Amino acid sequence: MEKLKKFDFFAMVKRNGLVIAFIVFFLVFSLSSSTFLSERNVFNVLRQQAVVGIIACSVTALLIAGKFDLSVGSILSLSAVLVVDLHEKIAPIPAIIITLLVAALIGILNGFLVGVLKLNAFVITLGMLTTVGAIPFIYTGGHHVQILGIDEVWFGFLGRGKIGPFPSQVILFIIFAIITSIFLAKTVTGRRIYAIGGNEVTAKYSGIQDAKLIIYLYIFTALSAAVGGILLSSRVGGAQNAYGRGYEFEVLAAVILGGTSINGGSGSIIKTVLGVLLLGFVNNGLIMIGFDYWIQWIVEWGVIILAVCLDILARKGGQKVGY
Amino acid sequence: MDIKVAFTRVRGFVTEQPIWLAILVIGTIMSLISPDFGQFSNVINISNQAAMYGILGLGMTMVMLNGNIDLSVGNALGFAVMVCIFTIQQTGSVLLALVLTIASGLVLGFINGFFVAYVGITSFVVTLASMIGIRGFTFIICKEWSIPGTSEAFKEFGEMVVLGIPIHIIIFIFLVVLMQLILSYTRHGRESFVIGGNLEAAYNAGLNVKRHILINFMVSGLFVGICAILTAARINGATPTLGYDYQTMVIVAIVIGGTRLSGGYGSMVRTAGGALMISVLQNSLNMMGFQSYWSQLVTGVVMILVIISDRFVNKGRKRIITEDEKAA
Numbered sequence: 001m002e003k004l005k006k007f008d009f010f011a012m013v014k015r016n017g018l019v020i021a022f023i024v025f026f027l028v029f030s031l032s033s034s035t036f037l038s039e040r041n042v043f044n045v046l047r048q049q050a051v052v053g054i055i056a057c058s059v060t061a062l063l064i065a066g067k068f069d070l071s072v073g074s075i076l077s078l079s080a081v082l083v084v085d086l087h088e089k090i091a092p093i094p095a096i097i098i099t100l101l102v103a104a105l106i107g108i109l110n111g112f113l114v115g116v117l118k119l120n121a122f123v124i125t126l127g128m129l130t131t132v133g134a135i136p137f138i139y140t141g142g143h144h145v146q147i148l149g150i151d152e153v154w155f156g157f158l159g160r161g162k163i164g165p166f167p168s169q170v171i172l173f174i175i176f177a178i179i180t181s182i183f184l185a186k187t188v189t190g191r192r193i194y195a196i197g198g199n200e201v202t203a204k205y206s207g208i209q210d211a212k213l214i215i216y217l218y219i220f221t222a223l224s225a226a227v228g229g230i231l232l233s234s235r236v237g238g239a240q241n242a243y244g245r246g247y248e249f250e251v252l253a254a255v256i257l258g259g260t261s262i263n264g265g266s267g268s269i270i271k272t273v274l275g276v277l278l279l280g281f282v283n284n285g286l287i288m289i290g291f292d293y294w295i296q297w298i299v300e301w302g303v304i305i306l307a308v309c310l311d312i313l314a315r316k317g318g319q320k321v322g323y
Numbered sequence: 324m325d326i327k328v329a330f331t332r333v334r335g336f337v338t339e340q341p342i343w344l345a346i347l348v349i350g351t352i353m354s355l356i357s358p359d360f361g362q363f364s365n366v367i368n369i370s371n372q373a374a375m376y377g378i379l380g381l382g383m384t385m386v387m388l389n390g391n392i393d394l395s396v397g398n399a400l401g402f403a404v405m406v407c408i409f410t411i412q413q414t415g416s417v418l419l420a421l422v423l424t425i426a427s428g429l430v431l432g433f434i435n436g437f438f439v440a441y442v443g444i445t446s447f448v449v450t451l452a453s454m455i456g457i458r459g460f461t462f463i464i465c466k467e468w469s470i471p472g473t474s475e476a477f478k479e480f481g482e483m484v485v486l487g488i489p490i491h492i493i494i495f496i497f498l499v500v501l502m503q504l505i506l507s508y509t510r511h512g513r514e515s516f517v518i519g520g521n522l523e524a525a526y527n528a529g530l531n532v533k534r535h536i537l538i539n540f541m542v543s544g545l546f547v548g549i550c551a552i553l554t555a556a557r558i559n560g561a562t563p564t565l566g567y568d569y570q571t572m573v574i575v576a577i578v579i580g581g582t583r584l585s586g587g588y589g590s591m592v593r594t595a596g597g598a599l600m601i602s603v604l605q606n607s608l609n610m611m612g613f614q615s616y617w618s619q620l621v622t623g624v625v626m627i628l629v630i631i632s633d634r635f636v637n638k639g640r641k642r643i644i645t646e647d648e649k650a651a
Contacts, residue, residue: 119630120585122392122447123578127630130575131623137616245568249394249451256448263445294462301456308444 017310018259018271021303022278029285036288043167049280050169051076051228053273055251056258057180058224060272062217063255064184066197066264067114067121069218071128072225072251074135075103076244079229081136084145084239092155100226106132107222111215129248136241146238159235169231176224181269189213197264253300254279257307278303342580342596346603353603357610365610367489369602374495375550377598379573380580381502382546384594385539387577388506390519390586391439391446393543395454397569399431401561402461403551408561409464411474420477424555425548431457432544436537454570465563472559481556491553495595498549503591515539519586575626576601581633600625 030037055072062069079099086095110128114121150156161168184190195203196210203210225244233239252262258275260267282303283296337344354361379396386393406427410420431453438449472478483490506512518525518532526532555561574584580597582589604625605618 113627113631117631117634119634123574123584123630124627126571126574127578127623127627129623130571130626131620134616134620134623137614138620142614142616249454252451253455256451262447292462292466294459294467297459297462298456301452301459304452304455305438305444305449308448309442312443 017314018257018274018278018307021307022274022281025278025282025285029281029288033285033288036285039165041284041288043165043170045280045284046170046173046277047167048284049276050167050173051231052247052251052254052280053173053276054176054231055221055224055228055247056254056272056276057176057269058217058221059251060255060258060260060267060269061180061184061193062221063260063262064197064264064267065193065214065217066200067214067217068125068262069110069221070122070125070248070252071106071110071132072221072228073244073246073248074129074132075106075222075225076229076232076247077136077239077242078106078132078139079103079226080233080239080243081140081145081241083230084147084233085140087147087153087155088145092153096230099230100223103222103226104219107219108215110222111218114218115211115214133242133245136239140241142241144238144240147233150234150237155234156237157234159231159233169235172227172231176227177269177273184269193217194265197266199265253304257304259307259311340581340593340596342593342600346596346600349603349607353607353610360607360610363487365606367487367492369599369606370492370495371489372605373595373598373602374491375554376569376572376576376601377495377595378491378498378546378550378553379569380576380594380598381498381591382543383573384577384582384589384591385502385506385515385542386446387582387584388515388519388586388589389536389539390522390584391536391539392450392574392584393435393540394447394450394570395431395435395457396543396547396573397566397571398454398457398461399428399544399547399566400551400554400569401563401566402431402457402464403427403548404555404565405461405464405470405561405563407551407555408470408472411472411477412470415474417474417477421552424551425545428544428546428548428551429541430544431547432541433537435544436540439540440533440536461563465561467563469560469562472555472561477556478559481553481559491557494549494553498546499591499595506591511535511538516587519588521587572601572622575622579626579629581629583633 035041055076059069059072079102082102083095083099086098090098106128110125113119113124147153147155150160158168163171184193192203192208192213195206195208196213200210225247228247229239229244232243254275255267255272256262256275257279258267258271258273260271279300282299283293286296286299287293350360359365379400383393383396403424407420407424410423411417414420435446435449435453438444439446480490485493506515514525514530514535517528517530518535522532554565576597577589577594578584578597579600580589580593580595582593582597601622604621605615608618608621609615
């Protein structure tokens with residue numbers, strides 16, 4: 001009886017390692033720092049992680065289909081610059097629409113190259129990361145763009161406003177996560193995404209139009225990156241040319257930490273949201289209890305490797321891992 | 324007869340590695356447009372840039388032949404350069420600094436390789452995590468400050484010129500030849516191809532898959548160390564943000580050269596060609612008066628075009644690897 005209980009405990013740790021890690025970190029930080037759990041700090045972290053979270057949701061969907069999108073960082077930079085510049089030159093609503101359209105075009109191009117021409121997603125989107133990353137510089141000539149009086153225009157509300165106690169960004173993140181989650185779990189198209197990622201050949205013979213679906217997914221990631229860019233530029237009231245540099249990897253780190261397999265076929269939005277939040281709170285907590293900010297990177301390294309190791313351990317009983 | 328044989332060989336080489344023809348064509352056109360392009364000093368300048376990405380690329384090519392990837396090279400370079408300069412500053416011993424720099428590269432390579440080969444985590448995940456983490460260690464050493472170099476002898480080494488050619492270009496060429504020989508004529512080199520071509524088959528054939536993968540990650544680390552020494556000597560100092568985006572450019576160079584990310588196909592000469600191509604593009608656009616971000620754009624477009632053309636050129640041939648998509 002005693003033994004059985006112990007076994008169950010370890011199995012539980014393996015399966016829910018992330019949730020437990022989350023609780024442990026949370027407890028340690030809230031005991032060591034009086035301000036960690038304050039409303040202000042919690043919302044601060046949520047707000048910081050909202051953009052990563054929004055992009056992470058769509059990247060999760062794409063990863064489930066077995067594809068990468070590394071170009072999101074550059075799409076974010078481009079959207080931020082574009083929306084700010086057009087906001088000043090034309091008007092807010094056309095600016096947002098044009099920005100989203102441009103992002104969608106990049107998404108279509110990604111989707112065409114990966115879905116229709118069946119090229120390697122990693123290399124293609126890395127190429128797009130490089131290519132698109134240069135466009136904001138070319139567009140602005142290397143200058144920084146900004147919106148004058150960001151607090152007076154409604155565009156500022158997107159990144160700075162609050163509805164009740166919730167920052168608007170956070171609400172958008174929650175809506176994004178819920179919709180994507182329901183879409184993936186409950187709709188036919190959502191299940192097809194899992195099918196493609198699980199086994200592309202089988203999916204094809206089952207009559208799933210994978211090319212079309214992959215194009216849609218790339219449009220989705222591009223649009224979410226654009227939304228991220230719009231939110232960030234609204235928050236700051238301006239944009240630099242390399243705003244999104246490194247976002248692609250930050251997003252992937254959160255998604256992988258959540259436990260979505262980069263080989264496709266498995267994963268969920270809830271896991272990703274947990275990954276995003278865990279990263280945010282760990283980073284914030286470490287700073288709150290007095291560590292230098294670069295310590296968080298080292299902890300991140302350890303946490304990701306540990307999470308994936310636990311994941312492998314949990315699966316080892318069921319299936320053979322690799323070679 | 325001899326000429327015929329030579330011609331067939333050259334033709335074979337060009338169809339196999341069109342990158343060199345492309346470099347030649349761009350080079351010729353540029354020399355006609357701008358007389359400065361063909362100058363000896365400018366050729367040295369181009370090779371200079373190519374050498375840095377190229378040396379990192381040589382190590383990463385070994386990793387890629389296995390079908391793995393090393394995203395951490397950029398930040399590992401930054402860390403190793405920091406170790407090098409910091410050791411010289413603290414102890415004054417150049418020799419100790421060289422040893423520690425190479426060692427830090429090897430250790431990072433070992434950590435990556437261990438988790439990929441022996442724990443079984445996908446290389447993308449392992450090196451993505453270490454890419455983030457290594458940066459932290461760089462900052463621990465320097466506390467976000469730049470460190471200036473303090474050794475005159477080390478600085479002179481970085482500026483050394485043999486027969487009019489800077490020392491790191493000579494080292495680069497030497498390393499390309501050495502690595503190509505290792506790749507073609509040693510058991511480790513041949514077996515690395517086999518592992519990348521079909522991992523399961525390699526394992527079933529009795530190859531020590533895990534050891535080869537670990538060694539290749541350590542080779543990548545070793546080249547990070549070598550590149551770090553040359554970089555540290557050349558710029559004679561270390562900044563915490565050095566090498567941030569390098570991994571992207573290194574992968575771009577390898578892909579443009581024609582080595583496949585899916586593993587089992589590629590060579591060191593290709594990687595050298597890719598690195599040279601990037602550098603030629605950058606230099607040409609620079610000569611024509613374009614800002615540096617234009618060359619970034621062109622590099623990205625060229626990379627995508629190379630992959631597309633690779634797909635269509637090889638469509639007719641029998642492909643060894645059909646699961647291109649599952650590369651990472």
